[in-house]
Amino acid sequence: MKLSYLLILFSAAALSLHAQGRGGSEGMRQAIQLDLEGKTTEARVLIQKEIDTAATPQAKASAQRSMAMSWAFDSNCAKTVEYEQLVMAYWVTRETAEPGNAFYQQGEMATEAARVCIDSGDLDAAQKWYRRGAELGLKEPGISADRTAVWGFRLAHAEGRIAARRGDRAGVEKQIAAAKTALDAMTTSKQAQEAFLPYLTGYAALYLGDTAKAVADLEKTDPNNAFYQCLIGMAYEKQGDAAKAKEMYRKAATVNAHNPPAAFARPFARKKLA
Numbered sequence: 001m002k003l004s005y006l007l008i009l010f011s012a013a014a015l016s017l018h019a020q021g022r023g024g025s026e027g028m029r030q031a032i033q034l035d036l037e038g039k040t041t042e043a044r045v046l047i048q049k050e051i052d053t054a055a056t057p058q059a060k061a062s063a064q065r066s067m068a069m070s071w072a073f074d075s076n077c078a079k080t081v082e083y084e085q086l087v088m089a090y091w092v093t094r095e096t097a098e099p100g101n102a103f104y105q106q107g108e109m110a111t112e113a114a115r116v117c118i119d120s121g122d123l124d125a126a127q128k129w130y131r132r133g134a135e136l137g138l139k140e141p142g143i144s145a146d147r148t149a150v151w152g153f154r155l156a157h158a159e160g161r162i163a164a165r166r167g168d169r170a171g172v173e174k175q176i177a178a179a180k181t182a183l184d185a186m187t188t189s190k191q192a193q194e195a196f197l198p199y200l201t202g203y204a205a206l207y208l209g210d211t212a213k214a215v216a217d218l219e220k221t222d223p224n225n226a227f228y229q230c231l232i233g234m235a236y237e238k239q240g241d242a243a244k245a246k247e248m249y250r251k252a253a254t255v256n257a258h259n260p261p262a263a264f265a266r267p268f269a270r271k272k273l274a
Helices: 003-019 026-036 040-052 057-073 077-092 099-120 123-137 145-165 169-184 190-194 197-208 211-218 226-239 242-252 260-273
Strands: none
Touching: 026 040, 026 057, 040 057, 057 077, 057 099, 057 260, 077 099, 077 123, 099 123, 099 145, 099 260, 123 145, 145 169, 145 197, 169 190, 169 197, 197 211, 197 226, 211 226, 226 242, 226 260, 242 260
16 A cells, blocks of 8 residues: 555544544534534634634644534535635645645545535535546546546546436436446445445435435445435435434434534434424
8 A cells, every 4th residue: 555545544534533523622622512512603713713823734724624614514515615725725735745645635625515515505516616626636646546436436426416416317327327437447445435336326316206215225325324314314204204214313413523424414403303
């Protein structure tokens, strides 16, 4: 495994720990808890202090990413994009020192913004930033064929979900086929990425009206993922099974992460249970 890939994995893991509230300062931990409680305006006061007092550009970018997620908890696509772009700007400054990581991270931040936008219903913005994310990620110097295929899969996955939200059945079928083609081109990443295929097919089925397929496919995904639990709950709700829908929403409402899936799932599920 290449050193650059190991560094990317390490960086992603560190960001994940921070995003879930297990890293960072006491002020950031308090801010994340406030976001989880729905007190997002109060949370952003604390996060802004972290931005203003950050000791390094990297620490500032990390705090800006947390601010993006705070806006995500309010389903605010535009403000999330605004702060994710600030994080992307930090990674632009790292292109010379960390060429194997900087473009990947820019792509990740653009994709993270896109995820918030699709969940908030701004499909045009979501499509713009998903495409920008893939474009940036593919600029990685010496990018492997495997990683190229991963970016292709991720973009087809996103385009398929957007097509489903627009009711474009032909577009969905086209993107599912593209996603499968990208999977077939993978080597070391195939096993990890193919686990996301039932997320795409289940999501598409949900928005195209096939709730039975939606449940069947989404049940093949991670049973502990709050976002998937919400999707399954939505499918049950459309079937008129309120009891099963609430069971899914109760599970989703307990998520404690500070990332795009949680930013959608926790407020959504809690509103459904209110």
